[in-house]
Amino acid sequence: MSFVIETKDLSRVYQTYQKPEGFLNSLRGFFNRKYVNKVALDKTTLSIEPGQIIGLVGANGAGKTTLLKMLSGLVTPTSGDATVLGYKPWERKNEFLSQISILLGQKNQLWWDISPADSYALLARIYDLEPEAARKRVAYLAEMLQCSHVLNTQLRRLSLGERMKMEIIGALLHEPKVLFLDEPTIGLDIVAQETIREFLDQYVKDKGPTIILTSHYMDDIAKLANKLLLISKGNIVYQGTVKEFVKKANTGMAENEEVDFEEVIHRFLETESRVR
Known part of the structure; x- marks a missing residue:
C-alpha cells in the first residue's frame, strides 16, 4: 500500500533557558545557565493514505502544531525520520513545496x-x-x-x-496534494464554520488531496475526518476512525444511549493527562 505521509520515531525536543528570579540570580545565570528540555513531540510513527482527511486532536501544547510544522518542513526534527510525498520535508526542495500547503488559523x-x-x-x-x-x-x-x-x-x-x-x-x-490545516475555523461563527466544512468535504471528493486538520471544534472532526489521531503530551495515543474511538470509549454504555463525541474526547484526554 502506498502512503503519502510516513513517519518513524519522529520527535522534537526544545531546549529552553531556565531563568532564575531576581536581578542577582539573573546575573549569575548569565555565566552559569541552566537549561530544561521540553519534549514537544515524542517518537511518533504514522502511515497516512492519500485522499483522506485526518483529524488531529489534542489539548493546547499537546504537540499538534509541532507535528504539522515538521511535516511541512518548517521545523527540523530532533530525531527520527519522515517522508511526505516521498520527500524529506525539512530539506524544503522546490518540488516538495510546490505540492504542499500549510494554513495556520491565527496567521x-x-x-x-x-x-x-x-x-x-x-x-x-x-x-x-x-x-x-x-x-x-x-x-x-x-x-x-x-x-x-x-x-x-x-x-x-x-x-x-x-x-x-x-x-x-x-x-x-x-x-497542493497535501494540505495542513491548523485551526481553520477558530473564532468563526456557526454559518462560516459550516460553509468551510462543506467546502472541505466536497473539495476532497472532487480533487482527492490529503488533509491533516486540527481543530478544537469537534464538529469539524466528527463531520469531516476519515481517521482520528489523538495526541497527548507529545504522544499519539489513538489512531483509528471516529466511530471506532467512540465505541471503544463507551463500552459500558447502552447501545441506544446517545453519545456526545466532544464529551468522549474530553474525558479521554483528561484521563490520558492524568496517566502521563
Missing part, C-alpha cells in the same frame, strides 16, 4: 493592505502558474466558498470568516 499568508485578488496574482507568480488558469481557479474556489463578492476588497476590511475563506483559497491556489 495570515495574504497581504493585509491589498485585495485578495491582487494577493492571488502575486502568489500565481510565486508558484509560476499561468495567470488566466489561476484566475479561473480563484473564481471556482470563491464560488464554492460563497465569497466571490469580496475578492476585490482589501483584506483588512473583511470579517474574520471572509478572511479565513480567502486564506483557504490562497492555500489551494497551486492545487
